[in-house]
Amino acid sequence: MAKRKKNYLNNKDMLKQIHLSKITYCKFINPVEDNQQDIILEDVADINGDSVVPDGKDDEGNILYKTIPTIIHARQLRATRLNKLNDTALTIDDIKDTDVVFRIMTTEHIPLVPKKKAKKKAKKKKAIITDLFEEFNEDDLIIKGSSEHTTSILNDEVVEMVPMRCKFLSFFHYRIDENQKPYVVGKSHWKGESITDGEFCMNHGSVTNTLATMYMKLCERYATRANWRGYTYNDEMRGQALLQLSQIGLQFNEMKSQNPFAYYTAAVTNSFTHVLNIEKKMQNIRDDILEANGLTPSWTRQFANDNSDQKYIDNPND
Numbered sequence: 001m002a003k004r005k006k007n008y009l010n011n012k013d014m015l016k017q018i019h020l021s022k023i024t025y026c027k028f029i030n031p032v033e034d035n036q037q038d039i040i041l042e043d044v045a046d047i048n049g050d051s052v053v054p055d056g057k058d059d060e061g062n063i064l065y066k067t068i069p070t071i072i073h074a075r076q077l078r079a080t081r082l083n084k085l086n087d088t089a090l091t092i093d094d095i096k097d098t099d100v101v102f103r104i105m106t107t108e109h110i111p112l113v114p115k116k117k118a119k120k121k122a123k124k125k126k127a128i129i130t131d132l133f134e135e136f137n138e139d140d141l142i143i144k145g146s147s148e149h150t151t152s153i154l155n156d157e158v159v160e161m162v163p164m165r166c167k168f169l170s171f172f173h174y175r176i177d178e179n180q181k182p183y184v185v186g187k188s189h190w191k192g193e194s195i196t197d198g199e200f201c202m203n204h205g206s207v208t209n210t211l212a213t214m215y216m217k218l219c220e221r222y223a224t225r226a227n228w229r230g231y232t233y234n235d236e237m238r239g240q241a242l243l244q245l246s247q248i249g250l251q252f253n254e255m256k257s258q259n260p261f262a263y264y265t266a267a268v269t270n271s272f273t274h275v276l277n278i279e280k281k282m283q284n285i286r287d288d289i290l291e292a293n294g295l296t297p298s299w300t301r302q303f304a305n306d307n308s309d310q311k312y313i314d315n316p317n318d
Contacts, residue, residue: 009214009218009261010261013210017211021249021250022168022205022250025167026173027190027191027198028185029185037101039073039100040171041070042105047071048070050069051068053065071100102173102176103174104171106170107163107170109172110163112164115162168188168250170188172184191204211249215245222269231276233279237272241267241272245267245268284301
């Protein structure tokens, strides 16, 4: 019997590998029980608030919504997830409030750095080089603390401080105790013996081998599409796309969407188009130089010239 090929490019497996990759950058009180969130919220106060969830459709097919406590909603999501994972028949009554894990998106543990200014066109190249290679004291640039510190003094100038850019959106994992009070059970971008005795770190984790394979398979499949496979610089396109995925692959936000395949495909499309535009620009420059020296340009330029000449013959007044 022939061995069945594994389908790497499906949303379910992608979401799983993205999660496994992210938790390598995290620290949890219980790495087994606390690493998987049941619901994602924007603020701790939302834990004891309400959530708007779908509640069927009306006669015209429009989706109806209802408001229920967030904790109840999280228990329903946890029961559904465990039933799919373990092939069980759990109900919401089988899930306790203290069992639910909440992911809260926050940047309070991320170091603050000066906000980058918008680039301005410099008149002199010397000024550009000076700005690029000007050295700063790292202790002056980074201020560790809460996100309440939004300004700082740098070289006698007040600058806006923003959280450092991370490989993915930072978060805390929370549980609630018997008194409905939330407490932290996990931190992203954290390294140390515990979540209270540690430090911010972005370099101790890694992407899983399976997710890296998904990146490569996606680039290979996309490079064989009819509108891309004929280019001689197809390898450069594929390499640029793979580099782009390795940089932004974990920035996928599970709170906004459950379709990472579309997110990755858009990134690959942009990378291929970027390389194509660069190559076209270089080809135009090369053709201009050849024509200026009385040499034969590329076939693309020759066809373009022939078409323009024919258009002038057909419509001399245009």
